[in-house]
Amino acid sequence: MRAFTQHKGLVAPMDRSNVDTDMIIPKQFLKSIKRTGFGPNLFDALRYLDEGQPDQDSSKRPLNPDFVLNQPRYRNASVLLARSNFGCGSSREHAPWALDDYGFRVIIAPSFADIFYNNCFKNGLLPIVLEEKIVDKLFQDAEALEGYQLTVDLEAKTVITPAGESFGFEVDDFRRHCLLNGLDDIGVTLEDAELIKTYEDQRRQTAPWLFDAGQ
Template sequence: MQKFTQHRGLVAPLDRANVDTDLIIPKQFLKSIKRTGFGPNLFDELRYLDEGYPGQDASKRPLNPDFVLNQSRYQGASVLLARRNFGCGSSREHAPWALEDFGFRAVIAPSFADIFYNNAFKNGILLITLDEATVDRLFQETEANEGYRLAIDLEAQTVTTPSGEIIRFEIDGFRKHCLLNGLDDIGLTLQEEGAIREFEQRHRQAQPWLFR
């Protein structure tokens, strides 16, 4: 997993609540057996005017000029500003894979859906939860100022605006540690092999019908 320590990036505002994972990456692209290559189909139904299908050359498709990521001022954005309950719906990890492949390193929103929250952190994407009023203000500032960038420091748990305002965010210790160090979860868990085996043995004795 790629590390996340500090990042300064252009902000793109996606002004819509309850953005679901079907909207982030539609079902037809879930047929891939790979983890990469989903970026061109991120927000496919919002981004293009036609229906997309796997294996297509996305550069030849008609773009929706009204969609925020197609506007020239947001080209190269790496921080997505979003509304409440971002990532609701399915468990598809293709959603964070698509965000990451597109170039997003962080998403800021008032709230995230639980499964998406887990999945994003497994892929080196930092999700920052800020209160509605702060997110509202960031929307206004982003839209008012072309080239609006935010500086994110995970160690310090801060977001710094161009005017120098410092906004603090909360994150749990385990996720922060893994993200700062780019740690492989499975390797970490396997360090507990003894504890797992011991638990398993007790569990089998108590409920043998759970084992065949």
């Protein structure tokens, strides 16, 4: 996995709460058996005026001029500023894959849905929870100032504004460790293979029905 230490990037404000994973990447694109190539269909139904189809050249489709990411000033944004309960709905990891493929590295919101939040960390994407009033302020600034950028420091757990203000955020130590070092967490877990085997052997004694089901 790609490591994440520090990132400075253009902020795109998406002023809408409860953005669900169907909105982030509609189901017709989940038919792919790959992890890449979802970027052109990120927010597909909001971003284009027509209905998107897999394997279509999206560069020729009519854009919705009202959608935030279609505004020239937010082109190449890599920090998504969002509202509460971002990523609610399904467990599809295609949602973080699409955000990542589009070019986002950080998502800042007052709250995230649990499964989406977890999926981001598996893909080098950093979801940051900040207090609602701080997010409100960032929305105002990002909308008021063209070219507004934020710096995110995962080591220091801070978000720094162009004016030099710094906001701290919380992140689990294990997730932070994996992200900072770009670790494959399967590899980390397999370091405990003996413990897993010991647990399994004990469980086989105490709950044998879990091991010979259907046989």
